[in-house]
Amino acid sequence: MAPSIALAAPCTDEELTRIIAPVDGDDSLARVECDVDLTPLMTAAITRTLVFSGAASSGTSLDCHGGALGSAHAPATILIVSERIGSSSIEGLGIWDPVTDVTIRDCEIHGNVRIQGMGTGRWTDEATRSSHVPFGHVARVREAAPRRITFEDVTFVGLGGIPLYVSIGVQDTTVVRSYFTGRSNSTALYMDAESRGATIRDCVFDTETRREVIALDSSEENRFIANWISNLDRGGIYLYRNCGERSMVRFTPSQRNEIINNVFYYERYRGPYPGVFFGADDGFSTHRFCHQDLDYPYGSGADDRDYTRWNAVMQNQIYSRSPGEVLHTEWPVTNVPNHVEGNTTVTSAISRPSGCFVRDAHVPRFVPHGESVRLSTDGYGRPFESPVDVTCVDGDLDYASTPTLRPAREIAFACSRSSHNAGCRGEIVCPDGGTLAGARAACNLEWGSVTDAHLASVPRDMIQVVRTSDVGLEGRCWVGEEGTSGGELSILGTLGGSSAGFGCREHDRNGGDCEIRGIAHCVDP
Structure with missing residues (x-):
């Protein structure tokens, strides 16, 4: 895995003082534009909402050295957001300056973290208005959203809200060696419409939720590798596409995601909620929102179905239950193909390296750790100039050389x-x-x-x-x-x-x- 990027200078004493200063009236925000290096005592003193916004916050880091932000009685909020800097040529839509390359390390966050670009899909916000313009919506919200936000060795303690919310269009989020605990009235991790490319690896999910643990709502090309997922009474990882909520049109299905070498820990629960659910909105939801985008004959406005396809669920360990019980596809007419193989029932977790998933000329294949294959195409089926040897190294693909696509x-x-x-x-x-x-x-x-x-x-x-x-x-x-x-x-x-x-x-x-x-x-x- 590539190391996280930090490009900013360390905070000056004056900048640290501003971040740690108590809330003063309505002045409750502390904008971060430097590398924040805190002792646990300094971390505990922070009462302001930490805001990483736009280019000025790009390349910064926050290291708590094990300290706790917030508490059960005073929840903390971290906002990692894009900044609107002007109006675009499309009426009602702006020009956005996204924050990129932020790293948060070794913090215990009692509260929630929100990564947000153009909006969250509310009735009148800009992301919703963008979805009503027929062309370019997905590209617009992705260009406007934060990218390459990394969490290393972070404990997310939920206090009712969603501990980590990855909003519309956010790309390349990384969460490694982190722990999700506490409680949530929704999910532990929510990945919203048009988000893409997250890596969630070597994490423990033990949050008490009122919904599934992890929601992929119109989110694609994410990788869940070697995680421990428990508290599955309301479901594990659900893949779907919300239909028309608050009139926002969703375009991208939850597709091309990889769920590999995770442990789904069922201690006592034997109920119907799946560990992995393809087409979850086709199945359990009430569809009470589906009519709200009918004025727009494209995306979810034209077809409410989920189309969760081309996902890989492989090498996972299912504690005390069979894969057939907990890996579920609803409405297989539209929610196939998905690649599900090599998942096993265990009575104790096996520590092992992760394998890799590849597609060569559209043919899916699981590659065990340490083994090599020769690929003739990229994952979308586009031919390389010449075949390239690829080795699986604990869930990551190591290319012997950089492939180039053949001209068409x-x-x-x-x-x-x-x-x-x-x-x-x-x-x-x-x-x-x-x-x-x-x-x-x-x-x-x-x-x-x-x-x-x-x-x-x-x-x-x-x-x-x-x-x-x-x-x-x-x-x-x-x-x-x-x-x-x-x-x-x-x-x-x-x-x-x-x-x-x-x-x-x-x-x-x-x-x-x-x-x-x-x-x-x-x-x-």
């Missing part, structure tokens, strides 16, 4: 249909049996055409609907097996082989009109 040539594809509800279909075929490594497409699902400018503006591995049907869900366009009725949809990693279908349709009383145009990226054999 562009193949145009298109079809259209007027005054007919059947729509049109076609097939992308890469010449000479080459590999279909990706595509981009633009669709018009009402009268009109897709212009060259429309197509040129679509990012790679994306479908965009430049005009929706007048009755939003009556139109649809697709590439491969992925499609949408409006907005945009990522198709990264969903194509493979040498060919794929595409098409569009729109239903109208007088016959529907639609057009799809795209560019496929083919890699020669």
Whole structure:
């Protein structure tokens, strides 16, 4: 694992005095813009909310040397947030300065930590407004959110709130050798919409929760390695996509997550709540929010289902229960495929190195610690210039050399249909049996055409609907097996082989009109 980054200078005496000073009236915040190195006694003296905000706080660290922030009677809050510094060209949306590369080390936090960018998905906040703009939402909230926030040897003591909340769009959070305890009226760890790339490793989760221990709500490409997870009476790790809560459209499913070599500790509980639950919102929730984003015919506004796919659950130890009892998929029509293998029942935990999960040419594979494989593609199926040897080292992949992707040539594809509800279909075929490594497409699902400018503006591995049907869900366009009725949809990693279908349709009383145009990226054999 790469070491955490700290770039700031140590705090001066004046800066430390400001951080430790008692709360004075409404002045309850202490902004951190230096490396804070505390003794346990100094840590206990802090009563202010510590705020890491924007570029000025980037590269800073907080080391408590085992000291405790807050107490049961005076909860502590740490805010790691982006700073709004202006207005963007999109009405109602801002320009954000994210905080990056913050490390919190050896602290006992009685209270909660929030990592937050553009918003939390409230009715009127900016993240919700961004989701109502059809194109670019996922990229916007990720660019606006904090990145590379690291917690090392931290104890999170919940006092009712969520001990660690990773908000919308936050990327590359790392939590290692840490302990979650206390109580939460919700979860111990919540990873919200469009968040990505967290590593949670060598941690103990023993928080008493009223919900599942860990929630992945529209969060992707996270890794849970070698953790101990207990207090499972309300469930363990739930993967889902909340549908429309407070009118916020969620785009990204909880996909491509890795849950490897964890211990799920069932002491007495024998009830129905799963240890790992694929499609949890499809199953146990009341769906009371699903109607709130119906005005937006894309993402969860068009389809409430979870689509928790391509996740890996491997090498886990299930204490006193069988994997079949506690690893559960709800609605397998949409919440597959997931890769579940090598999970075993144990009566005592086995200390062992973690294996690794790889995908080569879309074929999933578990690699034990110490073993090597030769990969010909990246995890999305895009071919390398030449195969590369990779060794699994306790859950991390060690590449013998840095791989480069092979160049692709562009193949145009298109079809259209007027005054007919059947729509049109076609097939992308890469010449000479080459590999279909990706595509981009633009669709018009009402009268009109897709212009060259429309197509040129679509990012790679994306479908965009430049005009929706007048009755939003009556139109649809697709590439491969992925499609949408409006907005945009990522198709990264969903194509493979040498060919794929595409098409569009729109239903109208007088016959529907639609057009799809795209560019496929083919890699020669």
